Amino acid sequence: MTASGWETLAFYLVAALVAGSALGCVIATNIVRMASCLLGTLGGVALLYFLLAANFLGVIQLVVYAGGTLIVIVFGVMLTSRAYGIKLRPKRIEAVAGLVVCAALLAGLVGILATTQWHAADSPALASGQASDDVAAFGKQLLGPYLVPFELVSVLLLAVMIGAAYLAQPARREAE
Amino acid sequence: MTNCVKLPLSDGFTSEHALRSRWGPDARRRAVRWFVVVGLVASAAALLLGFAATRTTDGTQVAAALGATAVAVTALACFATALVVRFAEAVGWLLARLAFLIFIGAVVGTVVVAWVPALLYQHVDAIGPPGTLTVDNLQASLGDGAAARLAAYGLWPLQFRLTRDIITMVGAIGFVSIFASFAIWWERKVAGRIQSRLGPMRVGGWHGWAQSIADGLKLVQKEDICLEGADRRLFFLAPYIVFVPALTIFLALPFSAAWVGRDLDVGLILIFAMLGVGVVGVLLGGWASNDKWSMFGAMREACQMISYEIPLGFSLLVPLMIAGTIRLTTIGDLQAGGFWTWLAFSNPFAFVAAVIFFIATLASCKRAPFDLPEAESELVAGYMTEYSGFRWALFMFAEYAEMFAVGALGAILFFGAWHSPLPASWGAELAHGAIWQQALHGLLFSGPLWLIAKGFFFVFVQIWLRWTLPRIRIDQVMYTCIQVLLPLALVILLGNTFWGLWVRNGSGLAIGANVVLSALGVILMAGFVWFVAYGFLNRRALVGTLAVDHLPGA
Numbered sequence: 001m002t003a004s005g006w007e008t009l010a011f012y013l014v015a016a017l018v019a020g021s022a023l024g025c026v027i028a029t030n031i032v033r034m035a036s037c038l039l040g041t042l043g044g045v046a047l048l049y050f051l052l053a054a055n056f057l058g059v060i061q062l063v064v065y066a067g068g069t070l071i072v073i074v075f076g077v078m079l080t081s082r083a084y085g086i087k088l089r090p091k092r093i094e095a096v097a098g099l100v101v102c103a104a105l106l107a108g109l110v111g112i113l114a115t116t117q118w119h120a121a122d123s124p125a126l127a128s129g130q131a132s133d134d135v136a137a138f139g140k141q142l143l144g145p146y147l148v149p150f151e152l153v154s155v156l157l158l159a160v161m162i163g164a165a166y167l168a169q170p171a172r173r174e175a176e
Numbered sequence: 177m178t179n180c181v182k183l184p185l186s187d188g189f190t191s192e193h194a195l196r197s198r199w200g201p202d203a204r205r206r207a208v209r210w211f212v213v214v215g216l217v218a219s220a221a222a223l224l225l226g227f228a229a230t231r232t233t234d235g236t237q238v239a240a241a242l243g244a245t246a247v248a249v250t251a252l253a254c255f256a257t258a259l260v261v262r263f264a265e266a267v268g269w270l271l272a273r274l275a276f277l278i279f280i281g282a283v284v285g286t287v288v289v290a291w292v293p294a295l296l297y298q299h300v301d302a303i304g305p306p307g308t309l310t311v312d313n314l315q316a317s318l319g320d321g322a323a324a325r326l327a328a329y330g331l332w333p334l335q336f337r338l339t340r341d342i343i344t345m346v347g348a349i350g351f352v353s354i355f356a357s358f359a360i361w362w363e364r365k366v367a368g369r370i371q372s373r374l375g376p377m378r379v380g381g382w383h384g385w386a387q388s389i390a391d392g393l394k395l396v397q398k399e400d401i402c403l404e405g406a407d408r409r410l411f412f413l414a415p416y417i418v419f420v421p422a423l424t425i426f427l428a429l430p431f432s433a434a435w436v437g438r439d440l441d442v443g444l445i446l447i448f449a450m451l452g453v454g455v456v457g458v459l460l461g462g463w464a465s466n467d468k469w470s471m472f473g474a475m476r477e478a479c480q481m482i483s484y485e486i487p488l489g490f491s492l493l494v495p496l497m498i499a500g501t502i503r504l505t506t507i508g509d510l511q512a513g514g515f516w517t518w519l520a521f522s523n524p525f526a527f528v529a530a531v532i533f534f535i536a537t538l539a540s541c542k543r544a545p546f547d548l549p550e551a552e553s554e555l556v557a558g559y560m561t562e563y564s565g566f567r568w569a570l571f572m573f574a575e576y577a578e579m580f581a582v583g584a585l586g587a588i589l590f591f592g593a594w595h596s597p598l599p600a601s602w603g604a605e606l607a608h609g610a611i612w613q614q615a616l617h618g619l620l621f622s623g624p625l626w627l628i629a630k631g632f633f634f635v636f637v638q639i640w641l642r643w644t645l646p647r648i649r650i651d652q653v654m655y656t657c658i659q660v661l662l663p664l665a666l667v668i669l670l671g672n673t674f675w676g677l678w679v680r681n682g683s684g685l686a687i688g689a690n691v692v693l694s695a696l697g698v699i700l701m702a703g704f705v706w707f708v709a710y711g712f713l714n715r716r717a718l719v720g721t722l723a724v725d726h727l728p729g730a
Contacts, residue, residue, distance in 0.1 A: 006338060030407070032407070032410070032460070032463050032464075033407070033409075033410065036410060036413075036456075036460055039456055043453070055440060055441060055442045055446075056441070056442050056445075059442045059445045059446045059449050060445065062446075062449035062450075062452075062453060063445060063448060063449040063452060066449060066452045066453040066455075066456055067452055067482065067485065069456060070452075070455060070456050070459060070478055070481070070482060071482065073456070073459055073460070073463070073478070074459070074475065074478050074479075074482075134441065135441050135442060135501075135502055136500075136501065
């Protein structure tokens with residue numbers, strides 16, 4: 001098998017992992033199982049990034065979402081007092097609404113995929129088949145042309161932090 | 177059998193009977209005969225296949241040669257087993273006497289075996305760009321004849337990254353297994369010494385060196401238990417979510433500039449991510465066990481890890497900012513010029529960052545004083561309470577693999593990576609000399625042995641702390657992280673930034689800080705050596721005379 005053959009095989013394996021765990025995340029009725037399926041989906045997406053030679057993105061995906069899933073599990077366990085008994089089942093209207101949203105998303109994605117002109121070999125990194133091992137260039141882009149969006153995201157995160165800290169202090173508010 | 181204690185068994189036989197009926201001289205003679213016969217048949221097959229391989233020229237040649245090699249290995253294994261079984265007493269006696277030499281030999285042998293792929297990769301890469309070579313290209317570099325043809329077929333797969341990754345992962349699994357077996361025995365011996373007792377002494381003869389092997393055999397045979405009411409799928413999945421990331425660390429962890437599975441630009445973040453992913457497995461395992469002890473242990477682990485990832489991340493940023501890259505091999509090679517160029521000694525903030533890094537990794541490896549997730553005296557074994565057998569062993573392997581990985585990572589980031597305290601420039605001629613000169617360079621100046629030695633040193637410090645410090649409470653763990661380490665980490669991050677901006681290389685302040693910190697490092701190391709020597713020379717003052725008489729060298 002050629003190198004691209006192996007890559008195709010790996011893609012289908014990882015894609016099966018992503019799709020399977022996404023399905024599991026929807027079907028499961030137990031909150032911890034849902035969270036672990038979510039980890040499978042997000043980790044699989046990280047593997048897809050690795051396959052696309054986007055190492056930095058893949059690694060950051062793992063860092064962010066491993067921690068994120070961890071927190072989801074912790075809260076899932078803490079907020080459901082009897083973690084084993086509770087089964088989460090959606091109402092029929094919720095299922096229908098979800099289906100409609102997903103169908104619209106699928107239609108949109110397929111439409112974009114079908115109408116876009118792909119220039120895969122234009123990128124020198126992709127053409128050579130090597131990972132673009134250049135985090136420094138990425139950082140320069142982030143702090144150069146894309147400085148404003150980057151800083152806006154930082155401000156957003158700061159606002160979230162302040163909001164969380166405010167909400168987490170009910171005792172002090174009552175004292176006032 | 178004369179000193180065998182006769183224990184009554186349930187069916188009336190003594191243990192001596194049971195032993196004799198299964199492992200008596202007759203059975204052994206039969207086993208030897210069988211092994212010799214199988215070995216003879218296999219060698220005949222190997223000869224036939226080898227003959228066929230020299231006669232044919234097309235694709236069947238490779239198959240025949242591979243088959244011949246496989247059968248020949250089988251034959252050799254059969255003959256060796258027959259010899260061992262025939263002379264079991266003599267072999268056991270020799271093993272017991274020469275255990276230490278065998279251990280040293282195994283370490284050296286492993287290093288040599290690990291060196292071979294590196295040399296082969298070098299050879300293959302010198303011929304042409306990887307991924308495009310054919311067998312004929314490779315044979316042209318080796319010469320004519322059937323042997324060169326076979327060698328070319330052997331070298332051909334080595335040009336692909338997939339093959340190299342597989343070799344790396346197999347090597348990583350081997351390293352982790354051997355290291356974990358060794359470190360568990362080592363930890364028990366160190367714990368014994370610290371508590372004035374002997375630790376394991378029986379299995380294998382010399383200081384119970386085979387204890388971990390015996391433990392491993394026991395664990396493999398144990399029943400694989402899963403409680404009723406547990407979440408079976410997650411319960412069985414969890415050990416792998418812990419173990420696989422611990423292995424993956426070794427894919428990106430460089431043992432030296434050339435000895436690295438994948439020299440990733442994002443190697444450091446990958447290792448950081450893998451330390452975090454392993455925690456999810458711990459949490460899932462603890463939750464899926466459906467057990468209060470496991471749940472408490474898992475929740476503590478989650479709290480601890482989420483909190484300590486922050487100071488850990490900040491302390492990682494300091495060497496990153498000094499080096500200006502995340503590529504671990506580049507960071508390591510910055511520190512080649514003697515111990516005074518090690519990053520921990522480059523400025524005061526980096527020195528503090530090294531301390532914060534060490535404390536945070538103690539917490540992330542669940543080592544004392546942060547071993548609340550598996551606190552034996554309160555939670556039985558925390559998140560691993562309900563696990564048995566091989567799954568339990570996977571948790572242990574992952575823990576020891578992470579211990580070594582963070583020790584080695586600390587060495588790479590702060591303490592000179594794979595370089596010896598001597599400047600590498602002193603040995604520049606050796607590095608490009610003959611093979612033996614290269615080996616000498618690896619021993620004296622920079623090579624994987626130095627990184628492994630430094631990793632072992634940090635593992636030893638972790639063991640030492642575990643058996644010295646008491647465990648702290650969960651609120652104290654959180655206090656240490658959020659109120660002490662986190663502000664300190666922010667201060668050193670800021671301080672390091674300003675140091676990098678304002679203090680020029682070669683200015684008086686930079687050189688002064690470097691000299692003072694290097695001297696501090698030397699004093700700390702000398703103090704450690706002095707403590708060890710003092711303890712050894714005054715061992716008669718210890719409580720347990722039994723332990724004193726069995727100290728190595730006593």
